Amino acid sequence: MSVALAPAHEGGVVEAILAARAAKEPLLVQGRGTKAGMLRPVQAARGLSTRNLTEISLYAPQELIISAGAGVSIPDLEAKLAEGGQGLIAEPPDLSALLGTEAGVQTLGGVVATNLSGPRRVAWGAMRDHVMGVRAVNGAGEVIRSGGRVLKNVTGLDLCKLLTGSYGTLAVITEVTLKVLPRAELTGSLLLPGLDAIRGVAALSSALGSPFGVSGAAWLPADAAERVPALAGRGAVALVRIEDFAKSVEYRLGRLAEGLAPFGAAALLNDEASGAAWRAIRDAVPLRAEPGDAVWRVSVRPSSGPATLATLESAGARGFLDWGGGLVWIAGPPALHERVTATALAGRGTWTLLRAPEPMRAAVDVVPPEAPALARITRRVKTAMDPAGILNPGRLYAGV
Amino acid sequence: MIAQPPPKADVIARRSEIVAGLQALLPASGVISEALRLKPYETDGLPAYRQIPLAVALPETTEQVAAVLAFCHKNGVRVIPRGAGTSLSGGALPMSDSVVVGLMRMNQILDIDYADRCATVQAGVTNIGITNAVAAEGFFYAPDPSSQLACMIGGNVGMNSGGAHCLKYGVTANNLLGLRIVTMQGEILDIGGQHLDAAGYDWLGLMTGSEGMLAMVTEVTVRILRAPEGQRAMLVAFDANETAGRAVDAIIGSGIIPVALEFMDRPAIHACEQFAHAGYPLDAEAMLIIEVEGSVAEQDDLLNRIAALCEPFHPLSLRVSQSVEESVAIWKGRKGAFGAVGRISPDYLCMDGTIPTGQLPFVLRRIGEMSDAYGLKVANIFHAGDGNLHPLIMFDANRPGSFEDAEKFGADILKLCVEVGGCLTGEHGVGVEKRELMTVQFTEIELNQQRRIKTAFDPDWLLNPSKVFPLVEPPQAADLPAAA
Numbered sequence: 001m002s003v004a005l006a007p008a009h010e011g012g013v014v015e016a017i018l019a020a021r022a023a024k025e026p027l028l029v030q031g032r033g034t035k036a037g038m039l040r041p042v043q044a045a046r047g048l049s050t051r052n053l054t055e056i057s058l059y060a061p062q063e064l065i066i067s068a069g070a071g072v073s074i075p076d077l078e079a080k081l082a083e084g085g086q087g088l089i090a091e092p093p094d095l096s097a098l099l100g101t102e103a104g105v106q107t108l109g110g111v112v113a114t115n116l117s118g119p120r121r122v123a124w125g126a127m128r129d130h131v132m133g134v135r136a137v138n139g140a141g142e143v144i145r146s147g148g149r150v151l152k153n154v155t156g157l158d159l160c161k162l163l164t165g166s167y168g169t170l171a172v173i174t175e176v177t178l179k180v181l182p183r184a185e186l187t188g189s190l191l192l193p194g195l196d197a198i199r200g201v202a203a204l205s206s207a208l209g210s211p212f213g214v215s216g217a218a219w220l221p222a223d224a225a226e227r228v229p230a231l232a233g234r235g236a237v238a239l240v241r242i243e244d245f246a247k248s249v250e251y252r253l254g255r256l257a258e259g260l261a262p263f264g265a266a267a268l269l270n271d272e273a274s275g276a277a278w279r280a281i282r283d284a285v286p287l288r289a290e291p292g293d294a295v296w297r298v299s300v301r302p303s304s305g306p307a308t309l310a311t312l313e314s315a316g317a318r319g320f321l322d323w324g325g326g327l328v329w330i331a332g333p334p335a336l337h338e339r340v341t342a343t344a345l346a347g348r349g350t351w352t353l354l355r356a357p358e359p360m361r362a363a364v365d366v367v368p369p370e371a372p373a374l375a376r377i378t379r380r381v382k383t384a385m386d387p388a389g390i391l392n393p394g395r396l397y398a399g400v
Numbered sequence: 401m402i403a404q405p406p407p408k409a410d411v412i413a414r415r416s417e418i419v420a421g422l423q424a425l426l427p428a429s430g431v432i433s434e435a436l437r438l439k440p441y442e443t444d445g446l447p448a449y450r451q452i453p454l455a456v457a458l459p460e461t462t463e464q465v466a467a468v469l470a471f472c473h474k475n476g477v478r479v480i481p482r483g484a485g486t487s488l489s490g491g492a493l494p495m496s497d498s499v500v501v502g503l504m505r506m507n508q509i510l511d512i513d514y515a516d517r518c519a520t521v522q523a524g525v526t527n528i529g530i531t532n533a534v535a536a537e538g539f540f541y542a543p544d545p546s547s548q549l550a551c552m553i554g555g556n557v558g559m560n561s562g563g564a565h566c567l568k569y570g571v572t573a574n575n576l577l578g579l580r581i582v583t584m585q586g587e588i589l590d591i592g593g594q595h596l597d598a599a600g601y602d603w604l605g606l607m608t609g610s611e612g613m614l615a616m617v618t619e620v621t622v623r624i625l626r627a628p629e630g631q632r633a634m635l636v637a638f639d640a641n642e643t644a645g646r647a648v649d650a651i652i653g654s655g656i657i658p659v660a661l662e663f664m665d666r667p668a669i670h671a672c673e674q675f676a677h678a679g680y681p682l683d684a685e686a687m688l689i690i691e692v693e694g695s696v697a698e699q700d701d702l703l704n705r706i707a708a709l710c711e712p713f714h715p716l717s718l719r720v721s722q723s724v725e726e727s728v729a730i731w732k733g734r735k736g737a738f739g740a741v742g743r744i745s746p747d748y749l750c751m752d753g754t755i756p757t758g759q760l761p762f763v764l765r766r767i768g769e770m771s772d773a774y775g776l777k778v779a780n781i782f783h784a785g786d787g788n789l790h791p792l793i794m795f796d797a798n799r800p801g802s803f804e805d806a807e808k809f810g811a812d813i814l815k816l817c818v819e820v821g822g823c824l825t826g827e828h829g830v831g832v833e834k835r836e837l838m839t840v841q842f843t844e845i846e847l848n849q850q851r852r853i854k855t856a857f858d859p860d861w862l863l864n865p866s867k868v869f870p871l872v873e874p875p876q877a878a879d880l881p882a883a884a
């Protein structure tokens with residue numbers, strides 16, 4: 001890469017895009033680049049980073065709203081929210097250990113552009129559910145706003161949703177407004193040891209189908225649980241979390257344990273152990289990925305999780321289940337790619353190739369190919385936002 | 401009358417041919433073309449605007465929808481998707497050269513999966529129909545628009561509808577997993593499914609709230625949730641809008657997010673009390689309905705905390721519902737608010753802006769001044785937790801100029817919402833009603849960006865054209881690239 005710009009203002013983003021457009025040269029769009037190893041690599045002569053867009057322009061705790069530049073790091077954002085006793089709802093993971101990048105630096109723009117959500121996703125929605133507003137610069141160098149700084153807004157097409165998870169291929173996000181929520185007074189978890197995946201997911205399903213507001217539900221095979229100190233030494237574990245006012249957490253965990261009695265006696269994880277366990281699950285610490293391994297995130301309906309995992313384990317992969325069984329983390333040799341994608345599709349789910357050696361990422365599909373009519377819409381929407389095709393070309397789909 | 405793009409003369413001229421073509425694709429009773437039977441389709445929940453369509457098609461399957469759309473595409477016929485027709489923004493208003501495609505016959509529940517907490521239904525199932533289908537197992541579908549007895553899930557997707565409980569549970573977009581859609585070209589596509597977070601672009605999110613302009617929805621997979629152990633409402637009355645607003649700030653700022661937090665001003669309280677006899681405090685300037693969930697002990701705990709938070713603002717009265725019946729009555733007043741205003745005024749317009757909640761006292765003061773200036777009464781209902789404001793402007797359509805004044809008053813309110821940092825519509829959609837106001841909130845560049853996305857789905861602008869965007873002639877001429 002010859003030029004890498006990191007403007008400190010939106011105007012600089014506009015200039016960089018106009019220059020790239022004039023030169024007919026593609027741009028590699030990044031925040032801090034911690035996710036460069038995800039999905040397809042981009043061939044680009046120029047780079048454009050939003051890392052220096054670090055202003056927090058608005059924080060209104062009473063309105064559950066924060067607006068921040070795309071370059072604000074997630075830890076900085078969380079620190080700001082902590083001042084108001086609040087936090088991010090979607091619990092975005094920090095996958096730096098898995099991706100071999102610097103920890104604790106990922107940016108808001110990066111997390112939004114990849115729509116990365118953690119364990120709380122199962123109950124409280126994905127990153128995309130909490131993006132209330134964006135400012136972005138499209139491939140023609142035009143500043144586009146969508147949404148706003150209020151919690152309810154259906155004015156015009158929802159480009160917030162379109163841009164969230166678009167991996168910088170449609171526009172460069174410069175500012176994001178998020179809905180945030182108060183942090184729970186207390187967190188607690190129930191741990192059910194010794195259940196196989198099918199029984200484990202049945203327990204998770206029972207917990208998620210209870211009236212007690214479960215906000216995390218994961219199942220880890222024994223070797224995965226071993227990698228998390230708070231969970232080690234008990235074999236396979238099913239884990240459910242409650243976050244609420246202290247009294248409610250106590251009451252709800254008690255009721256939940258009664259309801260889960262058919263699955264065995266539950267152990268209680270206190271606030272600290274629970275916090276540590278769920279941070280590890282969020283960041284995919286339980287997943288053992290060897291240096292040359294590929295990593296896939298497969299999303300199926302929860303009851304298909306155990307069969308999906310079992311099929312892939314028998315082919316030589318390792319994994320664990322989050323989102324009540326619906327999120328299947330898989331690591332294994334790159335040669336398993338077709339097996340993983342076929343298994344995911346057989347379970348009528350979806351998949352993302354999260355990490356793989358670069359030549360592989362350039363050669364294979366990294367997300368499921370779309371039906372022809374949808375692929376045509378994808379190309380047209382790409383052209384509608386980035387007419388010259390200069391923003392992260394090929395990052396999601398070859399040729400788009 | 402609202403301006404419409406010029407009707408396509410060739411389509412109108414071929415009317416009988418088009419009707420015959422549709423009849424060949426649908427069951428015998430599935431095409432309506434007689435003037436008298438077209439009448440019910442001439443308007444929606446915004447009856448000030450009316451237009452008899454060319455014909456109405458009532459398909460029963462996704463394949464029939466696809467056949468109808470492909471036929472209309474081939475013949476250059478405009479299509480207006482329609483659910484129950486309860487849109488308050490004229491989203492389902494026909495055009496004289498258009499075929500209304502109504503999905504009320506697609507009313508089957510296709511699949512309920514309690515273990516995976518989702519249900520797949522046809523687009524013509526009513527909102528309440530989903531909850532009714534899963535209630536026996538203790539589940540519910542969360543978004544609860546006040547029109548839920550009538551409005552259909554396809555229409556809810558079209559408008560990204562909300563409800564009184566969306567402060568906790570989110571709006572339609574937050575409760576969807578998958579869609580089956582039909583493009584204007586007649587292609588059937590599946591988006592998402594029973595799993596979370598499809599890879600690739602978020603078509604599910606883009607479709608939701610697209611007001612029938614991108615594709616027709618024929619099947620919807622929604623998340624269903626287990627109902628809480630119980631819920632209870634509390635009424636708190638204040639002597640000024642300002643104090644009620646500060647109490648709301650105090651509650652949210654304390655870390656409590658009630659499931660519902662509704663605000664009514666004095667005229668709204670009076671109108672609703674006459675209708676529901678819920679014991680609303682008639683001496684108050686403002687009233688909050690606050691609902692919490694959980695076990696009885698949890699409800700007590702939360703209500704006590706909230707009462708304590710309200711105390712510094714000297715509430716005139718504070719009443720916790722003592723029974724299920726009392727809670728039902730409290731909600732009956734709120735959910736029937738539009739009808740209640742309809743009883744005290746011959747006609748009313750329901751506005752739907754959103755404001756930053758801190759601006760409430762200022763905005764209500766300004767609305768009061770405007771009300772005096774226009775000589776039209778207004779009652780305000782407000783989803784206080786999320787800033788969604790519903791001023792109900794009362795007028796008398798039989799009095800010359802009254803409707804026009806009400807419209808101008810409404811437009812002034814929405815402009816004010818945008819000025820203070822909010823938006824034109826929180827849940828009712830832009831439709832035709834707020835079309836020309838879009839330039840208040842968006843730049844021409846932004847509107848053209850949205851238009852180009854519409855073009856990407858529907859290059860000929862056949863699907864619900866003349867909605868959402870200010871009319872430009874012809875609509876697709878605004879610097880839009882030819883379809884790839």
Ligand SMILES: Cc1cc2nc3c(=O)[nH]c(=O)nc-3n(C[C@H](O)[C@H](O)[C@H](O)COP(=O)(O)OP(=O)(O)OC[C@H]3O[C@@H](n4cnc5c(N)ncnc54)[C@H](O)[C@@H]3O)c2cc1C
Binds near residue numbers: 481483554612615864
């Ligand atoms: C008394 C009353 C109370 C209301 N309360 C609320 C409320 O609390 N919250 C709220 O959000 N709204 C409320 N509304 C507004 C209205 O009910 C909602 O917008 C509702 O979602 C419309 O559903 P519908 O089936 O009537 O759709 P319609 O009015 O028929 O259509 C709505 C829009 O969606 C499009 N559309 C319909 N079906 C499809 C489909 N299958 N595919 C693609 N596009 C489609 C139409 O073209 C139109 O643009 C209320 C309305 C009334 C009359």
